[in-house]
Amino acid sequence: MSEARIDLTEEQRAVVESGSNRLAVRAAAGSGKTRVLVERYLRLVLEQGLGPDQLLTITYTRKAAAEMKRRIVAGLKAAGKRQMAAQAESGPIQTIHGFCERLLRENAPAAGLDPEFKILSDAEQKIALHEALRQALAYETHDDPAVERLLQVLAGERQWGQTEPHSKLMSECERCLEAVRSNGLDMERLAELYASAETTLAHWNRVVLETLPSGARAACQAFVETDLFLSKAKAAGQTPAWLNQLQPALNEEAAIHTAGMMHLVLRAWQLLEERQFRRQELDYAALEARGVLLVERRAAVADRIRRQYPVVMVDEAQDMNPVQHRLLDAIGAASEMLVGDAQQSIFGFRHADAALFVSKTRDREALALTHNFRSDEGILRFVDRYFQRKFESDYLRMTPPQELDLDAEGPEKFPGVEFWPCDKGDWHAVARNIAAMIADGCKPGDMAVLVQKWGSGEGVLRALQAMQIPARIAGAASSFYTRLDVRDLSNALAALANPYDDFALIATLLSPVCGVSLDSAALLALRRPVVQALTDFEPPLESDLAPFAAFRDWFLRLQATADRLSASEALGEVFAGTPYLQNLARREGADQRLANVRKLQRLAAESLEMDAGQFAETMREVRALRHREGDAPALDESEDAVTILSVHKAKGLEFDVAVLADLRSSRQKPADSTLVLPREEMIVVKLGAHRSNYFAFALERKAVQEALEETRVFYVAATRARKKLCIVLPEGAVAGSPADELRSMFRFGIEERRPQAPVQ
Numbered sequence: 001m002s003e004a005r006i007d008l009t010e011e012q013r014a015v016v017e018s019g020s021n022r023l024a025v026r027a028a029a030g031s032g033k034t035r036v037l038v039e040r041y042l043r044l045v046l047e048q049g050l051g052p053d054q055l056l057t058i059t060y061t062r063k064a065a066a067e068m069k070r071r072i073v074a075g076l077k078a079a080g081k082r083q084m085a086a087q088a089e090s091g092p093i094q095t096i097h098g099f100c101e102r103l104l105r106e107n108a109p110a111a112g113l114d115p116e117f118k119i120l121s122d123a124e125q126k127i128a129l130h131e132a133l134r135q136a137l138a139y140e141t142h143d144d145p146a147v148e149r150l151l152q153v154l155a156g157e158r159q160w161g162q163t164e165p166h167s168k169l170m171s172e173c174e175r176c177l178e179a180v181r182s183n184g185l186d187m188e189r190l191a192e193l194y195a196s197a198e199t200t201l202a203h204w205n206r207v208v209l210e211t212l213p214s215g216a217r218a219a220c221q222a223f224v225e226t227d228l229f230l231s232k233a234k235a236a237g238q239t240p241a242w243l244n245q246l247q248p249a250l251n252e253e254a255a256i257h258t259a260g261m262m263h264l265v266l267r268a269w270q271l272l273e274e275r276q277f278r279r280q281e282l283d284y285a286a287l288e289a290r291g292v293l294l295v296e297r298r299a300a301v302a303d304r305i306r307r308q309y310p311v312v313m314v315d316e317a318q319d320m321n322p323v324q325h326r327l328l329d330a331i332g333a334a335s336e337m338l339v340g341d342a343q344q345s346i347f348g349f350r351h352a353d354a355a356l357f358v359s360k361t362r363d364r365e366a367l368a369l370t371h372n373f374r375s376d377e378g379i380l381r382f383v384d385r386y387f388q389r390k391f392e393s394d395y396l397r398m399t400p401p402q403e404l405d406l407d408a409e410g411p412e413k414f415p416g417v418e419f420w421p422c423d424k425g426d427w428h429a430v431a432r433n434i435a436a437m438i439a440d441g442c443k444p445g446d447m448a449v450l451v452q453k454w455g456s457g458e459g460v461l462r463a464l465q466a467m468q469i470p471a472r473i474a475g476a477a478s479s480f481y482t483r484l485d486v487r488d489l490s491n492a493l494a495a496l497a498n499p500y501d502d503f504a505l506i507a508t509l510l511s512p513v514c515g516v517s518l519d520s521a522a523l524l525a526l527r528r529p530v531v532q533a534l535t536d537f538e539p540p541l542e543s544d545l546a547p548f549a550a551f552r553d554w555f556l557r558l559q560a561t562a563d564r565l566s567a568s569e570a571l572g573e574v575f576a577g578t579p580y581l582q583n584l585a586r587r588e589g590a591d592q593r594l595a596n597v598r599k600l601q602r603l604a605a606e607s608l609e610m611d612a613g614q615f616a617e618t619m620r621e622v623r624a625l626r627h628r629e630g631d632a633p634a635l636d637e638s639e640d641a642v643t644i645l646s647v648h649k650a651k652g653l654e655f656d657v658a659v660l661a662d663l664r665s666s667r668q669k670p671a672d673s674t675l676v677l678p679r680e681e682m683i684v685v686k687l688g689a690h691r692s693n694y695f696a697f698a699l700e701r702k703a704v705q706e707a708l709e710e711t712r713v714f715y716v717a718a719t720r721a722r723k724k725l726c727i728v729l730p731e732g733a734v735a736g737s738p739a740d741e742l743r744s745m746f747r748f749g750i751e752e753r754r755p756q757a758p759v760q
Contacts, residue, residue: 008036008039009032015040020364024337024339024366026341026366026396028398031370038072042072045084052076055092056312061095064315065098096320096327099291101287103291129174129177136265137169137170147263148260154166181286183321190681197255197256198255200262205224207680216233219232219236220236231246241696243693251693253688255694257687288323292326302330310335314336314337318352320357322351342355343715344715346716376415376723380399382718383398390711417724417746419746419750420754422729423731430661431469434449434659438469446657447655449643449645450646450660451644452646456661470640471644473644474644492504492580493612495507496558497562505530511580512584513551520540520548534556567611568601570612647713657721658724658725673687
């Protein structure tokens with residue numbers, strides 16, 4: 001055994017040296033699972049003779065893959081195995097999507113693909129999906145009674161903030177389509193289940209039947225295909241809340257609407273697959289689906305993959321979706337190790353299914369990593385006390401059980417944990433507490449503010465900036481394409497591509513590209529087409545004369561050749577020939593604005609096949625679809641600044657000080673108008689104000705799932721702290737909410753920090 005592994009704990013050593021070919025490892029937060037994966041990898045290579053190209057190692061993110069690869073390469077070099085290190089550098093240490101891409105490119109003929117197929121970006125996938133839904137709506141409207149009934153309710157109803165007439169319907173269909181594709185549901189089976197209102201009701205009844213007590217199930221079995229099923233279920237035993245009052249008319253209406261929506265969704269799915277095959281473009285869901293089908297249907301390919309990768313190791317296995325689990329099962333590697341923690345499964349919105357990981361811990365050798373190396377003892381004891389109560393017997397403790405100390409005086413203390421009581425949304429109070437900690441000697445760069453909503457993060461950022469505290473938002477899922485600076489450049493590109501686009505040209509004149517006054521722009525807008533009026537227009541304000549003349553000369557010279565420029569080249573002309581960057585630099589928040597401009601330029605450089613007009617149109621489409629794209633980082637990561645990030649982005653990271661800024665003050669309930677329960681293949685639509693019995697049933701089950709995930713989000717957030725955990729407790733929290741539970745459980749054991757009054 002190498003010197004590098006001498007200091008492994010007994011738990012870690014058991015995992016590294018396990019001879020099991022079917023191993024599941026439960027790894028608590030901060031328990032060193034990455035190190036264990038690396039050490040097991042090195043043992044298989046250095047002591048058992050496997051080559052780095054034979055170990056398929058799957059991580060959840062590219063960043064995690066890069067870090068694992070770095071450690072493995074360093075370990076092989078330290079052992080004097082430089083050739084093996086070079087193999088590991090290019091070997092299969094990657095995300096599941098990276099592996100699927102590799103699998104399909106290496107077996108392109110068998111998969112029916114061009115080896116040079118394109119991977120769609122998130123924005124491109126959104127556009128493709130939306131176009132498929134629009135086509136489905138056009139195809140299915142005229143000859144499908146269920147779709148017509150659906151449109152009678154939703155025709156012209158817009159989603160908030162959108163202008164498209166069917167945006168509400170499109171949004172619901174889009175969410176449903178993403179869910180059924182990502183969970184690997186079968187298109188043909190769904191078509192059978194939701195062929196009509198009658199088949200829909202029968203399917204719902206079968207799902208409900210499986211949840212009834214055994215006695216009630218036997219009494220109701222014969223009525224599944226009839227209208228009497230729910231009344232029999234109600235009479236058969238204890239009535240659940242969702243069945244208190246039967247709603248036969250609403251139930252029938254919900255079945256009709258659901259059947260209609262599923263007809264649209266399944267037609268759009270078919271059109272999307274046809275488009276992707278025709279263009280040889282795949283999104284991530286298609287990558288996974290085609291990878292599974294390739295291995296399941298091509299025995300020769302499956303055999304070769306098994307020989308190629310006799311060992312598979314998977315990190316963060318609790319965050320895999322059903323399609324990804326199906327792919328691993330289809331591969332059936334000789335040796336497979338899954339490492340994960342159901343307590344840290346927080347990606348349900350990406351269709352992760354922690355239950356599949358839990359089930360695999362029960363049918364193979366299961367080991368645990370419980371010792372937390374990250375957090376101080378007071379934080380660990382606090383986390384164990386709270387979450388053992390929440391997860392009960394399923395909880396994986398990080399500290400040993402302690403006997404009651406009969407000589408201890410007063411309540412148990414949890415050093416390192418603070419409560420920050422303040423009014424809900426009072427981000428200035430949070431900022432004042434952070435300022436106080438900095439005054440006490442804490443460095444801003446050692447602090448992270450964790451949020452569940454990006455609105456909270458932006459509120460904290462503004463409050464910190466107002467106090468001159470350096471801060472950055474990391475990886476915000478914000479609306480990058482709706483930022484004014486991005487829209488200004490989009491308008492400039494649109495005007496260059498089509499000078500007769502009056503709106504784009506006037507908007508460009510008002511923007512920092514030119515900067516004329518609203519008075520001048522309004523007068524010019526009266527003369528259509530605006531481009532023809534540029535040559536003889538005289539601005540009424542003297543301050544507009546010079547900028548307008550400079551813009552006119554630049555624009556009229558360039559627009560004659562702009563149609564031959566790529567979007568990247570056109571942006572370069574804007575930056576070189578106008579005072580846009582200088583004007584932008586004088587505006588408030590210039591660092592963030594300029595960072596976003598650099599990001600837009602990079603995106604344009606990655607789309608060299610697009611001219612200025614095509615790129616501007618793509619940005620407009622993405623903006624209309626409300627695609628959430630993060631702002632560019634405005635500060636360098638090495639700068640000493642408070643980091644603000646979502647709990648999901650913080651997973652896998654650690655900080656000396658973690659501030660949980662927006663703990664839920666009330667219990668949340670799913671608010672979607674379309675509920676999808678993938679495991680039961682159950683989709684239920686609610687379009688009116690009143691719930692059908694089936695929607696109430698699905699809502700109850702969904703609420704349980706989301707409440708559990710909310711608890712896991714809190715667990716992940718609380719275990720990011722090394723030395724100090726600060727929890728903002730909103731005043732007036734609803735009974736039973738996390739904030740209320742914390743106050744009740746730790747009323748006397750945790751220090752409270754009240755925000756100081758602002759300095760006048």
